[in-house]
Amino acid sequence: MHQPSCRMNDDEYQLLTRAAAVCNMSVASFLAHASLKAARDLDRTAAEIADEREMLNELFSLRRHLGRIGNNLNQVAKALNSDGHAPQARAVLSAVHRAAKRVDAFTQRRVDSETSVA
Template identity: 35%
Template sequence: MAEPPADGARQRPATRRREREAGGARETRIKVSYNDDEHAIVKAAAERDRQATASWIGRVALVVAEEIVVPTPVNAKAVVGELIEARKQLKRIGVNYNQIAKVLNSEGEVPGPQMIAVHEALVSAICRLDEATLQVMRERKERG
């Protein structure tokens, strides 16, 4: 078991560094300034990823610049949530449609109100999905 440091100082938790580039050492430096609130947000994000703050900023800046990741506003979570919910609804409705098709294919009868209810639910879910998708596309267009 490792001995604690003699001077009683706490050791910092290990952080990951950005991978070294094949192009050689990184010698260009950029100064980034934040107010206290912004710095707290960036520092917390770096800690979540177990990285030094400067390494985290460098990695995030590169993946955004290379368009590996497209930044999405925090308020877009509601739109993405709507897309996910609509997808779930469409899947459920698809199961209902398959059950109705099975009955029809076996020459059974499907009551009219049931067909209308499933059809209306399907149309509603498709409209919600379309609107949410258009909203995401509008937001991306404004950024680009």
């Protein structure tokens, strides 16, 4: 058995651990799986790999953003359920609409880029 190693900065390692967690894999398994998949597909260009990395970064950013919005939405619901006022409700709903537009725009860019390649 061989045990290769690699170095990465904190941001890269956090991205890696999040990706592994999303796939319900250990970091080592995720690295092995991803690197072997890339090694078996040497026809992919650097541009395709960079595009995929950009997509993953955007998806993780969206996930964090939606998590914060969800937290704010829970606070609004708690205030309203206790007969309180929720002056931030409009701002939270506005954030939800902006996030939905961001997801739509991202999805459309991905669809358009896939269509132009085909």
